[in-house]
Amino acid sequence: MTPMDQPTEYAERVLETAEAIPEGRVMTYGDVAEYLGQGGPRQVGRVMALFGGGVPxxxxxxxxxxxxxxxxxxxxANYRAEGTPLRTPATDRETYRLDMPRARWDGEPAPD
Structure with a gap:
């Protein structure tokens, strides 16, 4: 087994953060890095590309x-099932995008 077969401690933290994001909400790669206080968007993207298949x-x-x-x-399909806010395409040439102001999660627990 090579070191790339197993996630590093940093990768585990990225994956745990992805699992903690509530349904219907999102974090950017940069948000995750900032939340962890380590790495950057590219490092988070690399972790997600290598190990993210088992998390949302x-x-x-x-x-x-x-x-x-x-x-x-x-x-x-996942965004629709979870009720994630989306921006509807204005033309046939455009594709769906996330409505980032409404969908973005800041890492804080929802108030009771």
Whole structure:
């Protein structure tokens, strides 16, 4: 087994953060790095690419709200099932995007 077969401590923290994001909410790659106080968007993206298949990967997103290329259909199905706020395309040439101001989660627990 090589070191790449197992997530590092940092990768485990990224994956735990992805799992903690509530249904219907998202964090950007940069948000996750800031929340952890370590790494940056690229490091978070790398962790998600290598190890994110077992967590709700669709909740860790690009800052512009675009759906993950190559995974748009699956991500959109998850967003719809969870009630994640979306921006409807204005034209046939556009695709869905996340409504980032409404969908973004700041890492704070919801008030009771």
């Amino acid at each position: 990967w669709w909740r860790v997103v690009r800052a512009d709200g675009r759906l993950l290329p190559g995974h748009e259909t699956e991500a959109l």
